[in-house]
Amino acid sequence: MKFAHLADVHLGYRQYGSEDRALDFAQAFKKAVEFSISQKVDFILIAGDLFHKKSEMDPITLAQATTVLEKTNVPVIVVEGNHDSTYFRERFTWMDYLTIQGHLINLKPSFHDGKPVLDEWDGRGGSYIDVGDARIYGLKYYGMLTEKILEDYLPLVEKGDFTIFMSHFGIEGYMNIYGCISSERLYGYRDSINYVALGHIHRKYVEDDFIFNPGSLESCDISEYSFEKGIFVVEYDGELSYRHDGTFHKPRVFRILEMEFRSYSQLRDELLKRKGGPGEVVHIKLKTSTNIDRDKVEKIARETLDPLVLRIEVDYSRGVFQALDVSLKDVKGLEKNVIAGILRGFGYEDIAEEVLRLKELFLAGKLDDVDDFVESIVGARIKDAERELKEEENAGDAEDEEEWRWWEGR
Numbered sequence: 381m382k383f384a385h386l387a388d389v390h391l392g393y394r395q396y397g398s399e400d401r402a403l404d405f406a407q408a409f410k411k412a413v414e415f416s417i418s419q420k421v422d423f424i425l426i427a428g429d430l431f432h433k434k435s436e437m438d439p440i441t442l443a444q445a446t447t448v449l450e451k452t453n454v455p456v457i458v459v460e461g462n463h464d465s466t467y468f469r470e471r472f473t474w475m476d477y478l479t480i481q482g483h484l485i486n487l488k489p490s491f492h493d494g495k496p497v498l499d500e501w502d503g504r505g506g507s508y509i510d511v512g513d514a515r516i517y518g519l520k521y522y523g524m525l526t527e528k529i530l531e532d533y534l535p536l537v538e539k540g541d542f543t544i545f546m547s548h549f550g551i552e553g554y555m556n557i558y559g560c561i562s563s564e565r566l567y568g569y570r571d572s573i574n575y576v577a578l579g580h581i582h583r584k585y586v587e588d589d590f591i592f593n594p595g596s597l598e599s600c601d602i603s604e605y606s607f608e609k610g611i612f613v614v615e616y617d618g619e620l621s622y623r624h625d626g627t628f629h630k631p632r633v634f635r636i637l638e639m640e641f642r643s644y645s646q647l648r649d650e651l652l653k654r655k656g657g658p659g660e661v662v663h664i665k666l667k668t669s670t671n672i673d674r675d676k677v678e679k680i681a682r683e684t685l686d687p688l689v690l691r692i693e694v695d696y697s698r699g700v701f702q703a704l705d706v707s708l709k710d711v712k713g714l715e716k717n718v719i720a721g722i723l724r725g726f727g728y729e730d731i732a733e734e735v736l737r738l739k740e741l742f743l744a745g746k747l748d749d750v751d752d753f754v755e756s757i758v759g760a761r762i763k764d765a766e767r768e769l770k771e772e773e774n775a776g777d778a779e780d781e782e783e784w785r786w787w788e789g790r
């Protein structure tokens with residue numbers, strides 16, 4: 381018997397608002413399934429988070445799922461992750477929809493008086509299914525209730541020739557996220573369960589050849605960029621053997637470039653030295669004590685790196701500490717420097733003066749003056765914004781006209 385175990389596909393995730401990133405997730409899924417089939421597996425497990433959004437399904441994402449699944453000639457057995465369903469309300473999910481279409485087998489228990497009941501799959505619903513010699517039990521994501529539900533669920537699992545328990549939750553000790561379960565909770569069931577197939581934590585781990593979590597196929601967050609990506613290909617012929625394989629897909633490269641900003645030419649040189657290939661997701665973290673022109677930094681970075689996505693983070697903390705150079709007797713000057721540093725750190729322009737003025741007015745209880753002051757600032761800003769909008773609209777009209785001419789000319 382042979383099967384593939386994948387998890388956390390996150391189809392439809394337009395990371396950083398990028399359509400290309402959504403395509404990366406779709407490609408990874410397509411290749412993972414095609415690769416599984418090429419390995420002659422008897423079935424495929426997807427341990428939750430097939431989709432990225434629970435409710436706002438769009439036609440492209442649904443097509444990405446169906447075009448892959450309708451070509452798959454082995455059962456694809458799934459459980460819902462936190463991205464696929466809400467935990468309490470028994471709502472009809474997109475996984476249920478794909479089940480009705482004959483593409484998936486979405487395992488979940490039914491509940492009677494708050495206790496899970498494990499029924500065999502009847503073609504529409506159920507919590508376990510036999511495929512060849514394997515018996516697969518499924519439990520969707522239940523968040524904080526997981527531990528309680530496991531206590532009732534796991535004793536009901538009946539040992540088959542090879543029994544798999546598939547669910548979507550984290551095991552303590554691999555990532556600092558809320559609601560993870562201690563693996564001790566599962567070890568008590570080693571007599572009835574051979575393979576625990578998990579998803580949720582986007583990082584590969586295996587515990588004692590018993591608990592398996594393949595991780596995601598692409599980085600859903602920058603913190604995941606260094607993790608090995610792939611799926612498990614598992615074989616059982618009286619002995620368990622497995623491997624974690626990611627050879628079928630090259631995940632998008634994420635690059636974090638941390639550097640001190642001294643000048644724009646130094647920045648360009650440094651980026652050229654540390655650049656990778658084109659089309660990467662690049663996070664630049666700049667440390668500086670002076671005010672820098674973000675647009676200029678972005679222009680230089682785009683020219684030198686040719687990234688797919690560019691994120692620029694400016695850390696002005698050096699500037700805040702340098703504010704201590706101001707005489708400690710000059711409390712106001714010191715305060716203004718600190719506030720200006722913090723505001724810059726959040727990407728605001730220099731409005732330290734205004735913030736301090738507001739603070740004074742509040743402390744003095746002059747609320748009417750606060751109103752007047754805010755109105756004077758906001759009023760001016762609104763006028764500016766209106767003017768900008770008008771200019772943009774005019775530019776837009778000109779573009780439309782050009783486009784129209786282009787069509788007409790064809």
Ligand SMILES: [Mn+2]
Pocket residue numbers: 388429461463580581582
């Ligand atoms: Mn996930």
